[in-house]
Every structure is written in C-alpha cells, then in structure tokens.
Amino acid sequence: MYGASEHTYKLFTGVAEAFNMLLNSLRNLIHYNVPITISLTVTKIHINEVENMVNTSSKLGVTNFVLARPTPLGRGEKFWSSLELSKEEERKALKNV
Numbered sequence: 001m002y003g004a005s006e007h008t009y010k011l012f013t014g015v016a017e018a019f020n021m022l023l024n025s026l027r028n029l030i031h032y033n034v035p036i037t038i039s040l041t042v043t044k045i046h047i048n049e050v051e052n053m054v055n056t057s058s059k060l061g062v063t064n065f066v067l068a069r070p071t072p073l074g075r076g077e078k079f080w081s082s083l084e085l086s087k088e089e090e091r092k093a094l095k096n097v
Contacts, residue, residue: 001038003045004052011045023060030061037064042093043083050093067093 001022002012009019029036038057042050054065069090070083085093 001040001053001057004049004056008046008049023056026057026060026062035064036062037066038062039066039068041068041070042085042090043070044085044089045083047085047089047093 003009003019006016006019009022010016012018015021026036038053040050040053046053050067057065069085
C-alpha cells in the first residue's frame with residue numbers, strides 16, 4: 001500500500017485512479033473472504049499516513065499488515081535519499097501501527 005490518499009498513490013504509481021482501484025479491490029476480496037495481508041513500505045513521502053493507511057484498511061476488514069523497509073531498487077534507487085527513513089522515523093512508523 002502506497003498511501004492513504006489519491007494524491008500519495010499518484011505520486012508512487014503515476015495513476016490518478018490507483019487509490020480507488022485499490023479500495024475497490026480490497027472490498028471485492030473481503031466480500032469473497034479472501035485473506036489479505038497489506039504490505040506497507042514506509043518512506044519519508046508518506047510516513048505521516050501510516051496510521052491512516054492501517055485505519056482505512058481495517059475499516060474495510062483487513063486484519064494483517066506488514067511493515068517493510070524500502071530498498072534502493074529500480075526507480076527507488078534514483079530517489080533513495082528522499083525515501084530512506086532514519087532510525088527515529090522507523091520507530092515513529094512502528095508506533096503508529
């Protein structure tokens with residue numbers, strides 16, 4: 001999950017509708033009782049949205065979450081310095097889950 005808003009999702013995916021597509025997909029999966037685990041790769045861009053990401057997903061029925069550290073691969077390598085969290089920021093993100 002890339003964020004808790006359309007704006008943040010578009011920053012990561014380049015697709016304006018991606019956030020609503022995710023929410024609709026989650027609703028469909030939950031409707032059919034498909035177990036879901038959401039991976040939250042936390043970056044500086046959306047560290048302040050972690051709690052909202054969990055709350056939004058939980059309201060839909062998601063119960064499993066995994067926090068992942070970003071890795072400098074692909075496009076992330078180019079922007080690594082603006083994505084990487086400090087140890088203190090990582091602790092803050094963990095407290096919000």
